Amino acid sequence: MKLVLTLLSLSVFGLDGYCQDWQAITSNEQISVYVAEIKHDNPADDISHQRFIFKYENHTTAPVELHFNREVKYGETTLTQEEDFVVAIPANGEMQYDDSKKNDKTYYLFKKDNKGFIKKSLQDFSIINLTIK
Numbered sequence: 001m002k003l004v005l006t007l008l009s010l011s012v013f014g015l016d017g018y019c020q021d022w023q024a025i026t027s028n029e030q031i032s033v034y035v036a037e038i039k040h041d042n043p044a045d046d047i048s049h050q051r052f053i054f055k056y057e058n059h060t061t062a063p064v065e066l067h068f069n070r071e072v073k074y075g076e077t078t079l080t081q082e083e084d085f086v087v088a089i090p091a092n093g094e095m096q097y098d099d100s101k102k103n104d105k106t107y108y109l110f111k112k113d114n115k116g117f118i119k120k121s122l123q124d125f126s127i128i129n130l131t132i133k
Contacts, residue, residue, distance in 0.1 A: 022055060030132055031066060031089070032057040037111065040102070048114035052125070054107050055096035058089035065089070068130040070109065074120040080128070081105075 022034040034055040041048050058064050066087045071080050085106045089095050097107035112121035 050111040052109040053097035073124040
């Protein structure tokens with residue numbers, strides 16, 4: 001019985017471990033986009049960063065693709081990220097950051113370096129040019 005409860009706890013907390021503090025940043029009758037902040041550590045590369053992670057939800061009965069870009073402000077400089085992002089979301093489904101997507105910038109945004117190697121930290125960001133196909 002302990003094993004069953006342990007496995008159940010690990011699966012619940014393992015799958016939803018990132019969703020403690022999701023905040024909606026855009027939402028309509030078709031889609032919602034949420035953000036949360038996490039600490040990302042990679043001891044092998046001596047990395048300790050704060051990240052914003054994203055969850056994308058589809059409220060429709062058909063698959064959708066979100067196309068968008070982001071404006072980011074590090075220090076006093078506001079830039080449009082070079083990459084145009086695309087997220088395919090199944091009908092009534094969601095796509096979100098998890099360990100398999102830890103290197104996919106569609107699902108995260110660097111906020112700050114906890115070790116101070118990277119001096120600039122994210123001051124603000126916004127999703128721009130959002131289209132639903």
